[in-house]
Amino acid sequence: MTLKTKTQVCIIGSGPAGLVLSQLLHNSGVESILLDRQSRQHIEGRIRAGVLESGSVKALVDAGAGDNMLRVGLTHKGFNLAFDGEHHRIDLQGLTGKSVMVYGQTEVTKDLINLRLKQGAQMVFSAEDVRPTEVCSDKPVVHYVKDGKRYEVQCDYIAGCDGFHGVSRKTIPRAVRQTYERDYPFGWLGLLSDTPPVADELIYNNHQRGFALCSMRSPVRSRYYVQCSSDDDVANWSDQQFWDELALRIGTETAANLITGASIEKSIAPLRSFVCEPMRYGQLFLAGDAAHIVPPTGAKGLNLAIADVCILSRALIEHYKANNPLYLDTYSPTCLKRVWMVERFSWYMSKMLHQFPDNSPFERKMQRAEFDYIAASQTASKSIAENYVGLPLD
Ligand code: APR
Ligand code: PHB
Secondary structure, eight states, X not given: OEEEEEOSEEEEOOSHHHHHHHHHHHHXXXXXXXXXXXXXXXXXXXXXXXXXXXXXXXHHHHTTOOHHHHHHOEEESOEEEEETTEEEEEOXXXXXXXXXXEOOHHHHHHHHHHHHHHTTOEEEOSOEXXXXXXXXXXXXXXXXXXXXXXXXXXXXXXXXXXXXXXSHHHHSOTTTOEEEEEEEEEEEEEEEESSOOSSSSOEEEEOTTOOEEEEEEETTEEEEEEEEOTTOXXXXXXXXXXXXXXXXXXXXXXXXXXXXXXXXXEEEEEEEEEEEEOSEETTEEEOGGGTEEOOGGGSOHHHHHHHHHHHHHHHXXXXXXXXXXXXXXXXXXXXXXXXXXXXXXXXXXXXXXXXXTTOOHHHHHHHHHHHHHHHHOHHHHHHHHHHHHXXXXX
């Protein structure tokens, strides 16, 4: 027997994209059901990015999910680029009048799940075999299995917020789907530790030995990354080996302030640029990592996901409340124009800051010249600053 339910929007994926979308729709009286194949504990245990653009901060506050972020998040008015130990600060506040918020995606996710559940949201965790069907009809259906029972969600629209490895993007026929991809020849080995950050602001380091990033989660919890080979294994890295390599890459002056400690999380993430066009197929709308991936060098993955669902929620609310299909019809081109500009910035930052195995001495000179130009030109620094704090939604 199949249990049938109805809703207006069926959201596949309870990561940041799905959760923010569900919250924004709820606040405007639009019903949704959230389906995720993972357990709540698994989702809340993910260690991900940590920088929120000013637009993302506004979206979370406007959605009513920003209280904890405003209480414990760290407002950062600048960040640093470093090249072989030489620093240049990008003065975000001075150059753009905006700042960013350092607040972990893990916390954003927990805040949203708690709020959604408190409001009685229909959230299904550990949903198996989630399958969107009839996406080009006016009555799409999402099938799933939970505790051995089969379910069907009849809906008006499906939001594919199920990340890079999800089912939604693959629902778009290959003949319709155009994808663009670049896999980088390295990864990021990340370490989380309950130690005070090495500096008050983030430091993105280009060093001969490889890229390193000094970030944080709070005044007593730090997040660091070192570039590693794309086929490296976290088992190859003891905590001490990580700390030693980080110290070499951030330069002696900064390393003098480095406080090391036991890792509470340590993992390797691949770096990829990826875009799927279109982001709509029939009544299926892709948002977040389901549609695009950026290398984390620009701190954009979470922010791009939130931007997509701000655009998608506006489109759905305008449809239901004003019977106006305009924003639904323009959703994909509107998102993709901004997605490609963010892909460009993330690619630019990655190209400038990492050691590429096949880079010649000439390319390294180009990286140094890029750094020197940014340090010497307010125009160049402002270009970086306006991308880092976040481009306008549309
Ligand atoms: N069925 C149901 N749920 C699924 C399926 C599926 N077939 N496949 C994936 N999911 C769920 C995952 O368990 C995850 O909780 O979809 C969710 C997707 O969440 P994210 O991968 O976090 O993607 P998104 O919400 O777009 O957020 C993007 O998260 O991973 C980071 O770096 C990324 O910062 C970026 C942000
Ligand atoms: C992080 O704190 O995890 C972080 C910060 C900035 C980035 C990437 C990751 O660009």
